[in-house]
Amino acid sequence: MHNNSTIVASADQATLISAVIKENFNHWIEAQSAMTQNWLKSSGFKAEAGQFQLLMNEQGDVVEVLLIIDNEDDFWSFGNLSRLPEGCYSFNNLPISEELAAVAFALGAYRFDRYQESKKPGPQLLVADELTRNAVNRQVDALCLGRDLINTPAEDMGPQDLSDAVGALAKEFKAEFKEVIGDDLLTEDYPAIHAVGRASHRAPRLLELNWGDKSHAKLTIVGKGVCFDSGGLDIKPSSGMLMMKKDMGGSAHAIALAKWVMSVGLKVSLRLLIPAVDNAISGNAYRPGDVIATRKGLSVEIKNTDAEGRVVLGDALALAAEDKPALVIDFATLTGAARVALGTELPACFTNQRDIETELRELGEDMADPVWPMPLFKAYRNKIDSQIADLSNCDLGGYGGAITAALYLEEFVGDCPWIHFDVMGYNKRALPGRPEGGExxxxxxxxAYLEQQFSV
Known part of the structure; x- marks a missing residue:
């Protein structure tokens, strides 16, 4: 699991890392010693982006690391340096931001080793400037906390464990924390969360964290916390269930963002809401064809118990909209349809604020952290009509599933400014700085968008 040992403030000695832009490599190598030139040639070094090579002196000691990057925006290539031998390293004459390079280095060095007896130490990076080091650690700590939560098996990441994680965050940042558990969800009017989670021996709950100056703009972050999704009575096949420990990935995103917001001290009144449940099977499991109540007052016909994420989010989003925040953001591992449309590495983004769509997409390109706007296409709203209730929880037709899921959620936020992210939350393949696993x-x-909106 993540710890803070990758980025260090001081070291007795550190090996220099020199990053060279690919098109500048020939010029760079001309200035090197004959020994370095011969070594790179004999080792078959191709000078491809992301490739690195250890450079040695005449005694055979490593004295420098050469890294090739594609261009001045290619910070992710620094994530490949996680494969360096154990030891301390530092950057030398970087062509890009030290902060970004260090973030990629640290994210690449992430390992989830909670269940492994042998914990192999990795390379460390010396970042001497305190402001840069703190900025790197705030970001990396938040993102790696989210990775840890997703990677943890459901046995050790149930609703209570998610509660513990949010409670620990509240304690760290002196925030208020409360939760509504089990049958109290009915008493306090969260019937949809209760309906989905009641079949598990691990009681469903709604987690709430509040932080910041109440006079600042209200920002509410909501995360889907389905700790394990069996599919319910519409049970998944075994292949579909294998990765369902990650179905609380939306809550991990929300927790990571909340941690980052608080660590930076963004000028917002922050509210974090997480409906935490297991979608389990037992004698009292909710059933296909049931009509359930919601906090919004809308009745919902259950067409499929495996479309449970939007059901629990409905109650949380209704609560979020009640105090009319400046912005509501939700994250959810919501639909396979979004993955079919955009693949596993491009989150789908829906919003009822049209001016935000282009800004988020362009920011994502600038940050090399892409999101892709998708339409809240109103002509599909009738696909989630019900003959016996106000709406149904899914369209069984199978087309436009990410859109109809987003339209379902929109029913619960009303006209409150809202952004919804349908995310994979998992790297299916290893990329520089992004190991396979929870992401x-x-x-x-x-x-970056929130900093622009709420920094002053």
Whole structure:
């Protein structure tokens, strides 16, 4: 699991890392010693972006690391340096921002080793400037906390464990924390969260954290916390269930963003809401065909118990909209349809604020943390009509599933400014700085947007 040992403030000695832009490599190598030139040639070094090579002196000691990057925006290539031998390193004459390079280095060095007896130490990076080091650690700590939450198996990441994580965050930042548990969800009017989570021996709950000056703009972040999704009575096949520990990935994104917002001291009145449940099977599981109540007052016909994420989010989003915040953001591992449309590495983004769509997409490109706007296409709203209730929880037709899910959620936020992210939350393949496993997607882009909106 993540710890703070990757970025260090001082070291007895550190090996220099020299980053060279690919098109400048020939010029760079001309200035090197004959020994370095011969070594790179004999080792078959191709000078491709992301490739690195250890450079040695005549005694065979490593004295420098050469890294090739594609251009001045290619900070992710620094994530490949996680494969360096154990030791301390520092940057030398960087062609890009030290902060970005250090973030990629640290995110690449992330390992989830909670269940491994042997914990192999990785490379460390010396960042002497305190402001830069603190900025790197705030970002990396938030993102890696989210990764840890997703990677933890459901046995150790149930509703109570999510509660513990949010409670620890509240304690760290002197925030208010409360939760509504089990049958109290009915008493306090969260019937949809209760309906989905009641079949598990681990009681469903609604987690709430509040932080910041109440006079500042209200920002509410909501995360889907389905700690394990069996599919309910519409049970998933075994292959579909294998990765369902990550179905609380939306809550991990929300927690990571909240941690980052608080650590920076963004000028907002922050509210974090997480409906935390297991979608389990037992004699009292909610059933296909049931009509359930919601906090919004809308009745919902359950067409499929495996479309449970939007059901629990409905109650949380209704609560979020009640005090009319400046912005509501939700994150959810909501639909396979979004993955079919955009693949696993591009989060779908829906918003009822049209002016935000282009800004988020362009920010995502600038941050190399892409999000992609998708339409709240109103002509599809009738696909979630019900003959016996106000709406149904899904369209069984199978087309436009990410859109109809977003339209369902919109029913619960009304006209409150709102952004919804449908995310994978998991790297299916290893990329520079992004190991295979739990991943926090789009949050760097969202944080950059929030900094623009709420920094003053």
């Amino acid at each position: 926090i997607m789009g949050v760097r882009t969202v944080f």
